[in-house]
Amino acid sequence: MKKIFFYIAAFVPALSMAQTAQPFTIDAKIGKLNTPAKAFLAYRVGGTNITDSATISNGAFKFSGTVAEPANATLFIDYKGVGFAKYVQQNFPDGGPSKTADALTFFVEKGTINIAGADSAKKAVVTGSPVNDDNKKLITLLKPVNDKAQKLMAENKAATDVQKQSADFQNAMQAKFKVLQDEQKNVLRAFIKANPNSYMSLLALGSLGGPSPNPAEIEPVFNSLAQNIQETNLGKSLKSSLTVLKGVSVGSIAPDFTQADVDGKDVSLSSFKGKYVLLDFWASWCGPCRMENPNVVKAYNKYKDKNFTVLGVSLDNENGKSAWLAAIKKDGLTWTQVSDLRYWNNEVAQLYAVQSIPQNFLIDPTGRIIARDLRGADLEAKLLELFGKI
The missing domain is CATH 3.40.30.10 (Glutaredoxin)
Structure with missing residues (x-):
């Protein structure tokens, strides 16, 4: 609940690349940076991790590539020019960003995407991209729920060791988190219903299902999406995974082992x-x-x-x-x-x-x-x- 997590990648298999890849271009301007500063772009296409680099001149740099459908990406600014591997090692020591990290997470999709920041990547604004526009809408809608979740996590973190070992305390915290999870689901359902033609609705569906999706809950919502969204690589994979999940859903005979x-x-x-x-x-x-x-x-x-x-x-x-x-x-x-x-x-x-x-x-x-x-x-x-x- 700390952030908006899209669990869809957790329960779908590696995506096939049956769809035709489409070109994308990223035009970016971050302040007035120059060499040795360098920009890196990391994203995933199918089962392949891609890392690209670009030189920066007076803050401007550009990336280009191809994607079959929108892909989550991260833009890194390496101010000292130490190289991608060393930059990640220094700025993401535990998998998460340190205070020195300057990174922006967004979606790459076909067409031209513009990124502009006065002094950093993490504060930059992404424009010219329907999926990123929809992502901003969803983030805004979920903000009240996420703010409540952060307060609740702070309460849990402040608990004593005795409280944390108490079943009654944990039950009370679980009940509070469940209320927030239900609130989040209501927001996600409303967004998906209002945006059946958005690829972001397919991603939101993964968050609606959570890490252990219930096919009976997810399948009707999936079927409400526009046909072209259902037929994306991600949509086809999700549909296939729902079939697998039905085998261990309530009412099924538990597989022996x-x-x-x-x-x-x-x-x-x-x-x-x-x-x-x-x-x-x-x-x-x-x-x-x-x-x-x-x-x-x-x-x-x-x-x-x-x-x-x-x-x-x-x-x-x-x-x-x-x-x-x-x-x-x-x-x-x-x-x-x-x-x-x-x-x-x-x-x-x-x-x-x-x-x-x-x-x-x-x-x-x-x-x-x-x-x-x-x-x-x-x-x-x-x-x-x-x-x-x-």
Whole structure:
């Protein structure tokens, strides 16, 4: 919620380049810069990362290239002329920009795009581009929600360690964030409805779905988009991914799998048939997962004698087994845990189209998925509905 995140790239496969590439030109003017300052443009076409450079003369520089459809890009200004690799190393040490970084994120698309800034790239204005114009509209519409989210994150950050380990505190914070997420979804739905011909609506649809999209929610909105938007590479990929996601949606039979537990013994999901199973994806390195664990522990201890259990699937890596085992012990996770220690390439995570954690699926005794993404109070409410008060 800190920024507007478009999750669409997280759950669609690498885009094919079936569409014809169209030329683009970027005419830029940033102050009165000259050599050794240099400009770099980084963007992605299909599965290829592209980095281009341009010399700067009296603040002016130009880029050109081709894209089949709009692509997210970043413009960097290297004031000292140290080169792209060293510039990124110095200004993006943790993946995010440092105070010294001067970068502008925008979209490249066919046609001529103008960028003008009085003294820096990050404060520059982008004109002449329909997709960037629509992006500005959406950012403005989402600003009230994002402002509230930043305040809420500050509140969470200021909490004591005791509060952060408290299930009640985490449930309260989850409830507040859920309100904001619902607000965000309402803004996104309204934007998409008002702009069915905009490529930005396709990107907004990814944010509407979030990191674990629900096909029943997303598909009708996708179908409301203009036909030419649906038939873009990104649109076709999204449609294909929705078909995959339907296989692990509520109402579907949970795909069976076998994976090794902490002792190296193979465990199958089907061996739990006849019980309610919370299939819980997490990892020792995942902060939100560790914060959610007290809720799962509370639910397990309360309902474990009611034909309910938890099966944990860890996305730890091959060098993280000791951290995985330590986290299990520290967090009191006494249920069965499995992992192939392949990080995001975990076979079960891929089978269930898991692109973010924590994430879970509640499976009934017949093996059917009856709920998913139950966190905090939502997990307690669903189990209470199933088992009644204890």
